[in-house]
Structures are given as structure tokens and as C-alpha cells.
Amino acid sequence: MSTRILSTSPLVGPALAELGARFPELRLASFRSPEWNAALPGAEALVVMLSEPITEADLDAAPKLKAIGTYSVGVNHLPVKACQARGIAVVNTPGVLTDATADIALALLMAVTRRVAEGEALVRSGQWQGWAPDQLLGPALAGKVCGILGSGPIGQAFARRAWALGMTPMFWDREGHGGVVAFGAGKAPRLPLPGLLSRSAVLSLHCPLTDQTRGMLDRAALEQLPQGAVIINTARGGIMDENAAIDLLESGRLGGVGLDVYEGEPRLNPRWLQAPRTVLLPHLGSATTETREAMARLLCDGLASALG
Template sequence: MASERPTVVVTRRLPEPVEARMGELFDVRLREDDTPMSREALAQAMRDADVLVPTITDRIDAGLIAQAGPRLRLIANYGAGVDHIDVETARQRGILVSNTPGVMTDDTADMAMALILAVTRRIPEGLAAMQSGEWQGWAPTAFLGGRLAGRRLGILGMGRIGQAVARRARAFGCQVHYHNRRQLRREIEEELGARYWESLDQMVARVDILSINCPHTPSTFHLMNARRLKLMKPEAVIVNTSRGEVIDENALTRMLRAGEIAGAGLDVYEHGTGVNPRLRELKNVVLLPHMGSATREGRIEMGEKVILNVKTFADGHRPPDQVVPAML
């Protein structure tokens, strides 16, 4: 492939600078509209392309990979998470998978803190009162929220984003606790002022705020199930900027409605755009449209990572951000 420009099919509209640079380097096929490809269109793209550039909205399962043409040798995902791609089946077919790790760390951590503040300080309720014209002036007991300083923040998943959340939360005076597959090195724990809990059950029972920052894998599906959610204190809040499948959304909704959990801030949902309608009715819930990484800078950097992976592969080398099943 090093002697000719690879055919690269992009499944969604990307920032203009990214599309322009792809056009300079590759035989790129871009979308005219910004809607997800149908399954049939994805199958055709995988028959035609040397490289497919999908996003989280494209489910690349074993059935689609079976329809891939002999030219397809790289799936260069635009995004860090690859739970929508059957990486093992791709590997068996000789198709490499790459992603864009590390780019949206700060942006997503910023959004996690924004949701924590929004829920604990009741910002959406205040905004709604102002927009409706109902506000009648300051009152000593109006819109009383909670102070962040001194609260225990539990972080589920202490990778790049979890650590970035910890740094921000510590600046607000929070006590940082975390659960992770592996305990961090002592020097990192000391830098973050973080306490490790081997038992997730014990941690969630003690924290005031729980931030979900782990990826979606078979082992994390419904990690926060009904039993574990019931361990949380009634005055605790939960924030998720990672993957919706980590939380049993129906169980969470029931507990929020019953006052068994004080509030939630969600940027991701178990069934994608199919958000539980009962969640939309709750004043103690802040819902965002999966915008944790939505900064101009971050989305351009994601595109630059994709381009680097594709260019390196086209030059006959291993993509720097290759994903292998053992990593998942």
C-alpha cells in the first residue's frame, strides 16, 4: 500500500481541517450529511475501502466484518472507545483496529466536574427559573445545594480521565477515593491524594459523589447494578461521562424517582439515544447529549490521531494506536 494512496472511507462528517488534510493525503470518501450510515452503507464501505474511519455511532460487529472486502486492512476509529467494534473478529480477519487515546482526557474531565457542580449546586433548576421568568429575587432558602469542599468523591476507573477528574476535584477540596482494576503506584496516589478501595461495594457505600470513568467491556456491563446502587447513600449523587452501559439505567431511574439517590448527571446512556423518558422528568437529574469530548480543539486532535494512524499504516508500519484484544 506504500506505493499508492489508500482509499479511506469516513462514516461521519469531521471538522473541516481534518477532512481537508485527509483529502491531501488519501483517496478519501467523505459524507455530505452528518447522519449515521445505514448498515447496508457500512457494509458497502467495508467492501470498497482500504481503511474505514468509523465513530461510536457505527456498530462494526462480526456480521459486518464478515462482509468486508479483501482490501480492508485497517479500521481507524475516530474516538478512544472501541466497544462498538468486534476487535477480536477483526483480528482474525487480518484487519487492524486503531483508536485515538488521550486526546479527550481534559475535555471529558472538565465535563465530569461540570456535571458534579450542576447536580450538587442545582444549576439547571436555577437556569430554568430564570428562563421561565419565575424568579422573584434572592431568598435565604432558595435553590440550596451542597458544598463540594470536604465531600468524598469516588472515582470508578482511574485511567487518564479518572486521574484528571481527581486533580480537578482535589482543587475543589474533595476527598478522592477510587476503585480500579489495579492499584496505582504509590507516587501517583500521593500526587492525587487518592485512597484505593479494592472493594467497589465498600467504596460506593461511603462516597458522596460517584464519577464513572471506566470503559464499557463485558466485565463492566451493569457494574453499577441495582444491588450496588442501593449501597449508595441517599444523599449521594452519581455522574457518568464514560459509557452508559456501565449503569443499570432502569434501576438508577427507579432509585432517583424514589429519592434513594439524591441526583445524577449523565452524558451517556445505556441505549444510546433511547434515553429513559422518566429520566427527563426528574429535576434532580442533569442530562447532556454525549458532549463530554465536544471541543473544537479535541475533535481536531482526534482527527490528527486518525490521520497519523492511517498514514503510518499506509507507509507499511504498525499504527501507533493499534488496539489488540488483550487491551480490552
């Protein structure tokens, strides 16, 4: 029996196995492995992870392909326009990971500003000598501006969390239309990027990686942030110039950085490993059991529709 569904990994929950039973045969093979390459020409549907880029050459090698499903919201690793031109459906998982991703952004914000990782490491080192007046001090958040790049569901969910901490959310005005964003707990203004950056004690990234946003936070943009500002990125690594951010951390210009995503991940800029006042996570944004099961179900339902 030929492979109809070719997946690079199992998914959380039963959805993928159920899809395979409905449209046999399902094959699991590591991305770019000999097994994957051998099965590609007969595949009608692919399931890939966000770190596994599909090219137009792959589409050429898969003449039976009807759909590509990615276990992510982002599709910047897929040749979307080429798929559209060939009538290949692109299936992703929007909506179901909103709260999980906003939660991890909040966790990073608290970990950076309250120096949680440093404190935990101090206790485990066995060198902690007890409470001290100036031990591991960090900035307060209440009363400060939280700039948010991205006013979609995740950006709005994070705004509600920032608002609950007593911060004032403000959004980037990507379209240049001005106005406000009703984020569920209140309304927040949309500002041009320079105006947003200059006000933001915290800057949290929640926008997709596109031609418009790639490299948007370059050195000149980062230098517009207030002294001691904190950056949180749970969106995509290519939005921010990582070397510029590390330079500003080392100089003391930035107060801290919390990352769940990296440019070129899982490869990591080695400078991050020594950068001060950073908290680094291995892309945990959607990593709750409930969220990953919901993502799998949404993905497999979309593939089932494409396969008919």
C-alpha cells in the same frame, strides 16, 4: 476511482481531507446508507462514530479492509477480536480528550449539586421572585469523599479537579491489588467496590465498558451509596442500571445524577426526561474545538500508518 477511505461523517479540522488527498479516494456516506453499503466492499479503511457498531458481517463484506478508525476512545462498538484475527488495525483516539472529558464531568457535578439547570430555568420562566433563604439549596462538596471508577488518565484528571474543590478522591481497586494512585495533586487509595461505594458522597464514572464493568452498578450496588449521593457518568451508559438509578432518584435515595452518556444512545430511556434532580447532556465530553481537531489528527495519522 474506487473508495479507499469510507467515512460516515466529516471530522473537525483538515486531517480527514488531507488523509483523503494522500490516499484517494475518500468518500463520505451516512452509516448503513445505500451509498455506504455500496462502497464497503472496496474500502481499505473505515471511519465511524462511537454510535455506529461494526459487525463481523461488515468485515466479511469488506475483503480489502486494512483499518477501522473510530472517532472516540472507546472501542466497545467494534469487533476488536475479529479485527485482530484478520490483521485489521483498530485505531482510536486516547489521550487527547482527557482534560475535556474531566472538565465536562466537573461541569455536571457543579450543575447537579448547585442546581444550575433548575436555577437557569427559573429565571427564564419569568417567575423568579428574588432571593429566598431556602431557594434551590444543594449539598456542599468540600470535605466529602469522591469515589472514582477508573484510575486512568481521565479518572486521575477528575481526581485533581475534585481535590481542588476540597474533596477526598478515592479509586476503585479493579485489579484487587490495593495500594494508592498518584493522581498529580496527591495520592488516593484504591478500594474494593463495596468499600468505595459506601464512602462516596459523589461517584464519578471514568472506566471503559467491558465485560467486567457492564451492569456493574446494578440496584444492589447503587443502594450501597450513602443517602443523597450524586452520580456523574461521562464514561459509558451500560455501566449503570439506568432504571434502578431513576427509581432511587424518585424515592429520594439518590441526591442527583449528571449524565453525558446513555445506554443505547442516542436513544434515551424516556424515564430520564421526567427524572428529578438530573442534568442531561448530549455526549459533550470531548466537545472542544481543540480536542476534536486533535482526535481527528490522531485518528487519521493512525489510519495513514495502517494504509502505508
